[in-house]
Amino acid sequence: MTSAFDWIDQRLDERRRAGLTRVLRPRRCDDRTLDLAGNDYLGLARDPRVTAAAAAAARRWGAGATGSRLVTGSTELHRELEEQLADFCGTEAALVFSSGYTANLAAVTALTERDTLIVSDQHNHASLIDGCRLSRARTVVAPHLDPAAVQERLTGRALVVTESVFSVDGDVAPLTRLHRVCRERGAALLVDDAHGLGVIGPGGAGALHAAGLAGAADVVVTVTLSKSLGAQGGAVLGPRRVIQHLVQTARTFIFDTGLAPASVGAALAALSVLRTEPDRAHRVRQAAKLLHNGLLGAGARVGEPGAAVLSLPAESPDHAVAWAARCRAAGVVVGCFRPPSVPDAASRLRLTARADLTDDEIARAVETITGRRLP
Numbered sequence: 001m002t003s004a005f006d007w008i009d010q011r012l013d014e015r016r017r018a019g020l021t022r023v024l025r026p027r028r029c030d031d032r033t034l035d036l037a038g039n040d041y042l043g044l045a046r047d048p049r050v051t052a053a054a055a056a057a058a059r060r061w062g063a064g065a066t067g068s069r070l071v072t073g074s075t076e077l078h079r080e081l082e083e084q085l086a087d088f089c090g091t092e093a094a095l096v097f098s099s100g101y102t103a104n105l106a107a108v109t110a111l112t113e114r115d116t117l118i119v120s121d122q123h124n125h126a127s128l129i130d131g132c133r134l135s136r137a138r139t140v141v142a143p144h145l146d147p148a149a150v151q152e153r154l155t156g157r158a159l160v161v162t163e164s165v166f167s168v169d170g171d172v173a174p175l176t177r178l179h180r181v182c183r184e185r186g187a188a189l190l191v192d193d194a195h196g197l198g199v200i201g202p203g204g205a206g207a208l209h210a211a212g213l214a215g216a217a218d219v220v221v222t223v224t225l226s227k228s229l230g231a232q233g234g235a236v237l238g239p240r241r242v243i244q245h246l247v248q249t250a251r252t253f254i255f256d257t258g259l260a261p262a263s264v265g266a267a268l269a270a271l272s273v274l275r276t277e278p279d280r281a282h283r284v285r286q287a288a289k290l291l292h293n294g295l296l297g298a299g300a301r302v303g304e305p306g307a308a309v310l311s312l313p314a315e316s317p318d319h320a321v322a323w324a325a326r327c328r329a330a331g332v333v334v335g336c337f338r339p340p341s342v343p344d345a346a347s348r349l350r351l352t353a354r355a356d357l358t359d360d361e362i363a364r365a366v367e368t369i370t371g372r373r374l375p
Contacts (some may be wrong), residue, residue: 019316019317019318019321019338020317020338020339020340032331033331033332033333034331034361034364034365034368035333035354036332036334036335036352036353036365037334037335037350038333038352039195039226039228040230041199041227041228041284041308041352041353041354041355042198042204042228042229042270042273042280042284042354043354043355043356044228044229044230044273044274045230045231046230047269047270049269049273050230050270051266052269053265053266053268054231054263054269056265057077057261057262057264057265057266058260058261058262061261063260063261064257064261065259065261066257066258067257067258068253068254068255068256068258069253069258070247070253073257073258073259074258075261075264077261077264077268078096078259078264080268081094081096081235081267081271082094082095082096082235084268085223085235085237085271086237088205088271088275089197089206089209089214089221089237090205090208090209090214091208091215091221091237091238092215092239092240093237093239093240093244094236094237094243095235095236095237095247095253096225096233096234096259096264097234097236097252097253097256097259098234098252098257098259099224099226099232099233099234100127100194100222100223100224100226100233101127101234102256103222103223103235103236103252104125104127104130104131104192104222104234105127105131105134105251105252106131106246106251106252106253107131107190107222107236107246107250108128108132108134108135108159108161108190109131109134109135109251110245110246110249110250111159111188111190111220111242111245112137112159113137114136114137115137115157116135116157116158117138117139117140117153117155117156117157117158118138118139118140118158118161119139119140119141119142119153119158119159119160119187120132120140120141120161121141121142121144121145121166121173122142122143122144123163123166123168124162124192125163125167125192125194127192128192132161144166145174147174147177147178147181150178151184154181154187155185157187158182158185158186158187159187159188159189159190160182160187160189160190161190161192162175162178162189162190162192163191163192163193163194163195164191164193164195164200164206164221165193165207165308165309166309167194167309168311168337168341168348168350169309169348170303170307170308170309170310171304171306172200172207172306172307173191173207175189175191175207175208175210175211175213176211176212179213179218179219182218183218188219188220189216189218189219189220190220190221191208191219191220191222192221193206193207193208193221193222193223194222194223194227194234195227195307195308195309196210196307197223197224197227197229198227198228198229198280198281198284199228199281199284199285199307200281200285200307201281202278203274203278203281204228204274204281206223207221208221217239219238220236220237220239220242221236221237221238222234222235222237223235223237225259225266225267225270228270228274229266229267229271229274230270231263231264231266231267231270232259232266232267233259233264233267280355281355283355284307284308284353284354284355285307285353287353287354287355287357287362288305288307288308288309288353290359291305291310291353291362291365291366292304292305292310294362294363294365294366295310295312295366297366298367299372300312300369300370301313305353308352308353309350309352309353310350310351310352311350312349312350312369313346313347313348314346314347315347316347317338317347319347320337320338320347320348321336323336323349324349327369332364332365332368332369334349334351334369335350335352336349336350337350349369351369
């Protein structure tokens with residue numbers, strides 16, 4: 001007798017032999033390891049002001065949103081967060097989703113139709129790629145960070161899709177040049193600013209502010225609330241008519257339960273902290289630079305950080321796994337990225353800087369990762 005799922009065993013074995021097996025490692029609440037793998041860039045996920053706001057929102061509004069936002073899942077908190085996000089990022093309006101992933105799916109699918117051309121950067125995040133697939137629009141892939149290649153591919157009604165800070169290598173898109181190309185061809189620009197919000201731009205206001213594009217009529221930006229803001233959820237920001245269109249058409253908004261009140265309250269509190277403590281954005285960039293300089297000084301190959309993400313190439317998937325395991329055993333947790341999670345099929349360690357890292361912790365991380373004691 002054969003089982004309907006026997007084929008899964010074969011796939012699992014293939015992954016194991018290729019060194020690509022993924023493992024869940026639940027962390028303890030009192031974990032003392034040095035975290036260079038998470039995306040809590042501003043160190044706000046455990047900030048007492050943020051956690052207290054999350055608890056207060058849960059006590060007032062309940063543990064869950066209770067329904068989709070068009071039914072019962074939209075609260076006064078959701079509206080306040082949208083207003084605050086739009087004001088901070090310099091857009092007309094914002095719409096909050098249950099995750100950054102669903103926000104990206106909504107933006108790509110709602111802003112395209114079958115006759116739309118999507119031009120997508122080669123290194124875009126899986127959520128943007130999935131949005132392109134679900135949109136049923138014609139999608140062409142442009143070489144990474146190449147506005148000239150984008151321009152060559154643009155024709156007719158089109159949407160150009162890019163990350164601002166790319167999540168694997170941490171390099172930054174040339175948004176000003178991309179926007180110029182889009183405007184010349186009458187195309188719209190969609191920017192995923194998940195790794196830019198709270199890190200780049202004045203006071204951490206994001207990549208559009210840094211590029212002088214905040215509030216542009218032909219630009220839409222998506223953000224996540226789970227990185228710099230230390231909470232959960234995502235949002236789409238842009239012209240008011242675009243946001244109104246998403247309310248009417250975005251399936252991941254219409255048919256998904258609204259973001260839990262605790263996450264909304266936490267994100268609001270974190271945004272308030274960022275407004276009053278804008279130096280946090282400067283510190284995370286400074287920490288990334290110190291980490292980069294230390295790794296270079298110890299002989300490591302590491303890319304220049306455009307924001308808070310750094311990438312160190314590994315020889316193979318097995319080498320990346322073993323390298324990350326050695327770091328973990330020494331008390332430093334790093335990201336381990338292997339195919340097919342990386343766009344260029346090259347394994348690497350991925351490091352993330354945080355605003356609350358001390359200089360001593362950065363030095364310790366460099367020594368652990370490189371195996372070389374610094375002078």
